[in-house]
Amino acid sequence: MQYKYDYSILQDQSSLKLLLKEISGHASEIDCDGCFPEMEFGLLRKSGLLTITLPGQALSFNSGKTKELLQLLKSIGKASLPVGRVYEGHINALYLISLFGNTIQKERWFGDAENNLFGVWNTQDTGGVKIHDLDNGKYMLEGAKTFCSGAGWIGRPLITGELISKSKKGWQMCVISTEKVKPIQSDSSFWKPLGMRASASYRMDFTGIEINEEDLLGPPDSYYQQPYFGGGxxxxxxxxxGGAEAVLEETHRFLQKMKRTEDLFQRARIAEISYLTETGNLWINQAGIKLDEWQNKPDTTGQILAYANMTRTVTEDICLRSLQLAERSVGSRGSMRPQPLERIHRDLTTYLRQPAPDATLTAIGGYVLNQQNTDKLWD
Known part of the structure; x- marks a missing residue:
């Protein structure tokens, strides 16, 4: 199937820069309860970035350009963390479809990607989601998910649930075409976060939603298949x-505005944030290169997961330290509204709270200690 966009905005850096500037400039306007970056995703759609990972496109999943994809995600995150979060979910869903979809499903859902946002909603609410087999090629959903980023703006949510069937059981993925089912019940009262408000990560109740056999993605238990799950x-x-780079940019701008650039302590702090963010770039670039090298080689799942876990852990440390240094640099004056750093600080602090950070760290150590020596851990 041919997709509409056969060019890449990535080749036109001036256009990409203008796009990101427009997203960044609107970030404060959507920092409120009930908001969602509709304008921003309209721009991403027109630019072709919603379809850029599809077959034949500039960053297709089989093109060996994971590093470039990670840099794109970073750039969007720098412009707006809520936009970056929802965009990453869109890319994640398309990746799962590319891995586990059959030919007909790929053609259908990839064809939907230009005009629909996809997202992955896996976090269970109390009782979780069950997918009941009705024995006639149809399935009835029961239960709810939380932290559903994009909520009612996502036209193709990919959700997971416990499959209840006589013939097969397990943790099943499915993709819902929202215009073909009754409205999914959205509860925004759940979502009262410190930051990331515009990601609209609501509670969504799927009880009574009916789907078909062709809406099930992959066999049961595919979702957690490694290294795809952990490598994400x-x-x-x-x-x-990208959030850490935004912190650097706004701290730099504030210090110049306040004429504090000659202060030796400020120079020391800005130097540290600078080398921290560049360290992060080296990590994600190297991780992207290694993922492309390893994913088609046998017996590299452990390496991929350990390296992805290291990258995730180092990035969190970089972001937290950058926030601390920025706080000291700008003080109370630079941490209040309408200064952009106030919003970026809240958004990044919230977004850094990803599941199981301690288990992630110990998994790295477990992998290393299970090797015979440390000579060629990452070769």
């Missing part, structure tokens, strides 16, 4: 690093 940490780490 690279994508959200890249978006987070």
């Amino acid at each position: 940490a690279l994508r959200f780490a890249a978006v987070q690093l």
